[in-house]
Amino acid sequence: MKKTLKKFEISKVFIYLILFIIGLLCFLPLLYVISVSLSSDKALATYGGTLIPREFSLYAYKFIFAKGIRILQCFRNSVFITSMGTLISLIITCAMAYPLSRKYLPGRNIVMKFVFFTMLFNGGLIPFYILIKSIGLNNTIWSVIIPGALNSWNMILIRNFFMEIPVSLEESALIDGANEIVILIKIILPVSKPVLATIGLFYAVAYWNNWFGPLLFLQDIKLWPLMLFLKNIIRSGNPASEIMSLQNQNVPPSETIKMATVVITTMPILLLYPFLQKYFIKGVMVGSIKG
Amino acid sequence: MPVEKAKLKKLLKYKYLYLLMLPGLVFYIIFCYTPMWGIVIAFQNYSPFQGVFKSEWVGLEHFKTLLTSPNFYELLRNTVLISSYKLIFGFSAPIILALLLNEVKNKVFKRFIQTVSYIPNFISWVIISGIVYALFNKYYGLLSTVIQSMGLNYVDISTDARYFRAFLVISHVWKTAGWGSIIYLAALSNIDPQLYEAADMDGANKWQRLLHITLPSIKNVIAIVFILSIGSLLNGDFEQIYLFVPTSTANNFTVANAQLLQVADIFETFVYRTGILQFDFSFPAAVGLFQSFFAMILILGTNWLAKKMDNEGIW
Numbered sequence: 001m002k003k004t005l006k007k008f009e010i011s012k013v014f015i016y017l018i019l020f021i022i023g024l025l026c027f028l029p030l031l032y033v034i035s036v037s038l039s040s041d042k043a044l045a046t047y048g049g050t051l052i053p054r055e056f057s058l059y060a061y062k063f064i065f066a067k068g069i070r071i072l073q074c075f076r077n078s079v080f081i082t083s084m085g086t087l088i089s090l091i092i093t094c095a096m097a098y099p100l101s102r103k104y105l106p107g108r109n110i111v112m113k114f115v116f117f118t119m120l121f122n123g124g125l126i127p128f129y130i131l132i133k134s135i136g137l138n139n140t141i142w143s144v145i146i147p148g149a150l151n152s153w154n155m156i157l158i159r160n161f162f163m164e165i166p167v168s169l170e171e172s173a174l175i176d177g178a179n180e181i182v183i184l185i186k187i188i189l190p191v192s193k194p195v196l197a198t199i200g201l202f203y204a205v206a207y208w209n210n211w212f213g214p215l216l217f218l219q220d221i222k223l224w225p226l227m228l229f230l231k232n233i234i235r236s237g238n239p240a241s242e243i244m245s246l247q248n249q250n251v252p253p254s255e256t257i258k259m260a261t262v263v264i265t266t267m268p269i270l271l272l273y274p275f276l277q278k279y280f281i282k283g284v285m286v287g288s289i290k291g
Numbered sequence: 292m293p294v295e296k297a298k299l300k301k302l303l304k305y306k307y308l309y310l311l312m313l314p315g316l317v318f319y320i321i322f323c324y325t326p327m328w329g330i331v332i333a334f335q336n337y338s339p340f341q342g343v344f345k346s347e348w349v350g351l352e353h354f355k356t357l358l359t360s361p362n363f364y365e366l367l368r369n370t371v372l373i374s375s376y377k378l379i380f381g382f383s384a385p386i387i388l389a390l391l392l393n394e395v396k397n398k399v400f401k402r403f404i405q406t407v408s409y410i411p412n413f414i415s416w417v418i419i420s421g422i423v424y425a426l427f428n429k430y431y432g433l434l435s436t437v438i439q440s441m442g443l444n445y446v447d448i449s450t451d452a453r454y455f456r457a458f459l460v461i462s463h464v465w466k467t468a469g470w471g472s473i474i475y476l477a478a479l480s481n482i483d484p485q486l487y488e489a490a491d492m493d494g495a496n497k498w499q500r501l502l503h504i505t506l507p508s509i510k511n512v513i514a515i516v517f518i519l520s521i522g523s524l525l526n527g528d529f530e531q532i533y534l535f536v537p538t539s540t541a542n543n544f545t546v547a548n549a550q551l552l553q554v555a556d557i558f559e560t561f562v563y564r565t566g567i568l569q570f571d572f573s574f575p576a577a578v579g580l581f582q583s584f585f586a587m588i589l590i591l592g593t594n595w596l597a598k599k600m601d602n603e604g605i606w
Contacts, residue, residue: 011497015394022388023407026469029422030410032433036425048436049425096315099308106301111312118323121587124579125559126566127329130339131322150318180307209415212530216567231417231534234424255431262421269413277406 030266037061037259044255060260070221071229071261077141078208078225085145085207086200093155093199094192098184100155101162119152132217143217144210144225151206154199161195162188197279205269230265233258333577346573353577362561366578370557373532374524376460382520384464385471386513390505392472393479405476408469416530419462423449423535449535452550459531459555474516478509514597522590525582527557536560558582 028051036049040057047054064071099105100112122128128147137143165188173183189196211227218224302309333353335346357363388408395401411419426433427449438445448454486504495503506513536551547564558578566575 012394015391016400019391019395019400019404023404025465026407026411029426033422033425036431044431049431049433050436051433092314092318095311099305099312102305102308105305105308111316114316115319118319120590121327121583122323123326123329124576124583125562126572126576126579127326127332128322129567130329130332130572131326135321147322150315150322155315180305181311184311205413209413209417211415211417227415227417230421234417234421258421259425262418262425266414266418270410273410273413274406277409 030270033259033262037256037263039256041254041256057256060254060256063254063257064260064264071226071264073222074224074226074229075264077223078227081141081144081210081225082204082207085148086204088145089149089151089154089203089207090196090200092150093158093203094184094189094196096150097155097158098162098180098188101159103163115152115155129216138217139219139223141218141223144213145207148206148210148213151203154202158192158195158199161192165191194279197276201272201276201279204272208269226265230261233261329576330580332573333580335573337572337576339572349573353574354581356574357578357581365553366556366558366561369555370525370527373456373459373527373555373557376456377463377528378520378524380460381464381467381471382517384468386475388468389472389475389479390501392476393505405469405472408472410469411466412470414466416466416528416534419466420534423462450537450548450551452554455535455551455554459535462535463528463531471516474512475509478512479505482508518590518593518597521593522586524589525558525586527559529557529559529563532557532560533563 032049032051035051035053036044037060038056038058039049039053040055040059043053043055043057100108102108132138132143132147137146169187169191170183173187178186208225209227211225211231214223214225214228215231218228329343331343332346334350335343335348337343337346392401392404395404414422424432427435427447429435429445429447432447435445435447446454448458482505486508487500490500490504532555536547536555538547559582562575562579562582565571566579
């Protein structure tokens with residue numbers, strides 16, 4: 001008995017250790033970036049990077065909030081794109097998912113096939129590019145909101161959730177004379193908070209992280225979201241002067257500014273994440289099993 | 292006549308539902324189906340000034356050019372190699388992670404590790420490229436400092452063509468393994484504990500439990516995820532590769548690092564560079580069509596194969 005108990009324990013320790021290391025690997029890189037952003041340039045150049053800054057300094061953040069007007073403007077753009085986009089996306093996705101969740105709807109299967117085909121095959125980047133330009137969305141903020149508004153995976157997840165809602169709720173409202181739009185808004189949506197939180201988070205993250213659409217269609221730098229701006233300064237050798245030249249000023253270089261911008265760009269998601277996390281684990285599990 | 296009237300009445304009965312679907316349907320038609328017609332560009336010498344209807348028709352010429360171009364085999368090789376490596380490691384990592392997590396009885400620890408492992412999924416490749424730069428660079432990178440302090444020679448795998456593909460796979464697994472494990476954990480939690488009890492009574496050890504109960508029980512989930520993964524064999528992760536291949540601008544001409552391109556350029560990055568940056572529309576459109584078409588064949592084929600082997604397909 002004692003022998004098997006010991007053997008049992010060793011493998012458990014091993015498993016816990018591996019998982020702990022995996023957890024560290026996911027977490028430490030972020031910690032490191034934060035550390036670099038809070039370090040002074042001098043310490044960075046002398047000692048190299050460390051997990052805890054050798055010489056603590058808020059220089060990078062001061063610079064951004066004092067002189068980085070462009071960064072703050074991009075931040076505002078990102079907030080607008082993300083909030084407007086998530087709102088529009090949730091509306092159009094739920095509106096599409098609800099009818100498709102009603103098994104009795106004639107033509108439901110045809111529409112599902114119609115949707116499903118778009119997940120298999122698409123026209124490619126070039127035709128899409130030409131399309132957006134020709135409908136006049138080019139260089140408008142809507143070019144990065146509208147084309148991404150409806151995601152088929154998300155729609156299917158919501159549809160599956162709606163299908164699980166007891167029909168009795170809908171029936172009693174229909175008897176009272178309500179039409180389906182009212183039912184959707186007043187009955188179905190309030191009950192769907194977990195899946196709305198989940199899908200809302202998915203859309204929000206997608207909008208917040210989107211830089212390629214803006215790269216293609218937003219020529220005016222005043223419209224740039226933060227992610228696109230960040231991309232440019234990371235790939236440049238000289239982040240501060242890049243920021244400045246995008247603002248038309250002169251300034252000395254700094255690596256810590258790069259990292260501070262990274263932190264600012266990631267913060268909203270990391271802050272939002274814990275609050276919505278309890279919803280989406282459940283939501284994804286239900287949705288993916290049924291899906 | 293009465294049949295049609297009845298059908299119409301039925302449609303009218305559900306008019307609000309159809310109304311709700313309308314914006315979505317319009318969306319799909321405009322943004323998904325219309326670009327599909329744009330495929331004709333691949334068969335023309337498209338010029339934006341002449342438009343689709345007036346551009347010269349050249350039939351399969353671009354496809355011939357594609358198949359005989361030295362680029363093609365490099366693109367195909369890179370795409371297939373990188374996707375295959377990602378498939379091997381990126382497919383097994385979430386499963387292994389889920390199996391490990393499943394063994395953990397302590398709920399707090401389990402939730403904590405799960406939560407932390409999901410985070411990379413929400414971080415964009417732009418941020419990751421920033422993190423990678425901070426960690427890997429020769430000057431102040433953490434990895435560089437640590438390895439050099441041990442007296443070893445440091446190689447930055449994120450910019451070295453010899454290790455670049457490995458780097459792409461590693462970063463891909465880092466980003467996706469945690470999130471990918473969700474679906475397996477869900478399936479694992481649905482396994483009837485009585486099966487395990489019965490096995491324990493028969494004296495099964497850990498490995499036997501794994502092989503004969505755990506893995507077969509999640510067989511269907513594995514098959515479905517596998518089908519979806521294979522379907523993207525011909526796709527790559529455009530964002531990842533585009534962001535990790537540095538470009539330099541000289542004389543207003545942007546050039547991507549040639550050595551890295553040689554090992555990592557895939558169809559999509561090629562289409563972007565030649566199509567969008569060099570304003571050549573028709574040839575990249577042909578490349579894109581080629582890729583989309585065969586990706587679809589792959590996914591349909593794998594689904595058919597899975598069904599033949601007695602699993603549930605996706606449809």
